[in-house]
Amino acid sequence: MKPATDMKNDTSKRILDIAEELLLTRGFNAFSYQHISSALGVRNAAIHYHYPKKTDLGVALIQRYRRRFQRFVEAQGGLTPAQQLERYFTLTDAYFEHDQQICPSGILTTEYQTLPEEMQQQANAFVDEMRDWAVRIAACGREDGSMRYAGTPQAMGVLMLAALQGGLQLARTDQTVLLTLKEQIRALLGLTSPLP
Amino acid sequence: MKPATDMKNDTSKRILDIAEELLLTRGFNAFSYQHISSALGVRNAAIHYHYPKKTDLGVALIQRYRRRFQRFVEAQGGLTPAQQLERYFTLTDAYFEHDQQICPSGILTTEYQTLPEEMQQQANAFVDEMRDWAVRIAACGREDGSMRYAGTPQAMGVLMLAALQGGLQLARTDQTVLLTLKEQIRALLGLTSPLP
DNA sequence: GACACCTTACTAACCAGTAAGTAAAGTTTC
DNA sequence: GAAACTTTACTTACTGGTTAGTAAGGTGTC
Structure with a gap:
């Protein structure tokens, strides 16, 4: 019984998914290969097989974010600026509702000083974009x-x-922050709230 | 040769100072008692004498921030709102210029999920204030x-x-962010830049 | 002699990373 | 199409370093 679709590198992707979850909830310094391996049901060294150094894993994570963001931007080239902003709000909400995650740039810039250089470079490019x-x-x-x-x-x-990055973090101590913030940004732009 | 002024608990304070520096540059999870002891020129256990658990140190740090912020607020009760805001901008600039530190609430909310409960409570109170x-x-x-x-x-x-918290973090990848941000907040409030 | 403030010396847990081995699947060669 | 190999994706077992935290002892000061 072999799957018809290409399952190539399934584990690598699942490691990235688990690492992403850990990155956005705990931060890069506060998760270990043990966290990943036990969540995945394999041994520690298996993670090292796919990502030899933790730096490799970190770089792969940011690169995936960059690709995703690129696609996010391209996918809505036809929308109005206001609509694109609302899509970004929705993305932000999704982070928070998923275990009170914060946005990747928030973690990366906060932990910036302790990150290996390759990750710093990727983080720079990501934030720039x-x-x-x-x-x-x-x-x-x-x-x-x-x-x-x-x-x-x-x-x-x-x-x-900056406001949304800080807002996602502040929302961990007060979940009304995000709603307030979105509404205020709309107000500052002279936009009305989106119809329900 | 004994100092005339009261040097009571001098070491405790110096530990807090070093820990604060480490907290704002590296984060709570990314510094250890070794960092402090070697910076202070003492042995590891000496830090444990003053702050038995790392949690104790963390709580003491946040409580000092709260006291400081309280004094900051009280000290400028007589100023106009715009003047108070400019003082806060100055505070923010000072953080960045000191080894690209970020603000305490930025670290605390970002690492929130990994902090011990006592620190979370203190962080909640601090952010509220x-x-x-x-x-x-x-x-x-x-x-x-x-x-x-x-x-x-x-x-x-x-x-x-939220904007200043996020802005201090983003400034690590682009140091013009803070200047831009302050000017924009003034613009949004209908304020003119302070005279040089 | 009691206390404050440190030291040395240690434990147990965790960390990233490596080396060597293995089982299965895929590929090559005749 | 079967034997011979190579590759993939792990495993077990380990190293060396770092971590928070403790216990017991020393030393100077009031």
Whole structure:
């Protein structure tokens, strides 16, 4: 009985999935290969077979985030800036509702100083890509007249990103933070809440 | 040669200072008693004498932050909301300029899930106090007409806090973030930049 | 002599990482 | 198509280092 679809490298992917869960709940320094191996039902060394060093695992994780984010951006090229922002809000909500996870950039920048250099470089690139996207949203929204706000699109993009990153963290001590924050960002952009 | 001033518990305070430095640069999980003892020039067990468990040290750290923040708030009761906000900006800048530290609430909420319960409780109280203060600034600023912004003071306070917390973290990958962010928050509040 | 403040010396647990071996599946060669 | 091999995906067993934490002892000061 062999599966028809290609199951190539199934374990590698499952390791990444478990590692992602651990990264967003506990942080990179606070999870070990033991956590992964016991969750996966294999021995410790099996994880090292797929990702020899923990750094390799970390780099693979960030690269996957970057690919995902790229696809996220491309997948909604046709939407209005406001709609794209709402999609990002939804993404943020999903993180929180999944075990009070925080966003990857939040963990990576917080633990930045203790990360190996390869991970720092990946983190830099990842954060850059996210900021560029946020700025683009703010710029397009102003251009097409759908968003009205003080300051430059650069500043507004950075503010939205920083606020949501900090907000996801603060939500762990008060779960109303996220709702408040989304509503306030809409208000600052001169947007109305999305219809129910 | 004995110092005239009371040096009572000098070591305890120095341990806290070193631990604070480590907390804000590396995070609570990523520093050990070894880091402290070698920085202080004593043996490991000496740290345990002053703070038997690492949790004790963590709780003491947060409690000191709470006392400090309380004093910070009280010390500038007479200032205008805008002036108080600028003081907070200055505080934020100081963190970054000191080894790219991030703010305590950023670390505590990010590592929240891995912290012992006593530290979580202290962190909750600390974040609450900070949020209350931020909201009060926004509320007073609207009342006296010095700040003009969309949304409620509650939402604006949370946004400022979240944005600065996230901004300090993001500044590690791009040091222009903080400057941009401060300017944008001023813009959103209808404030002009402080005179040079 | 009691106390504050440290030391040396230790334990038990955990950590990332490695080496060597194994079983099964896949590939090559005749 | 069967024997010979190579590769994949693990296992067991280990090393060396770090971790928080403890116990017992020493030393100077009031």
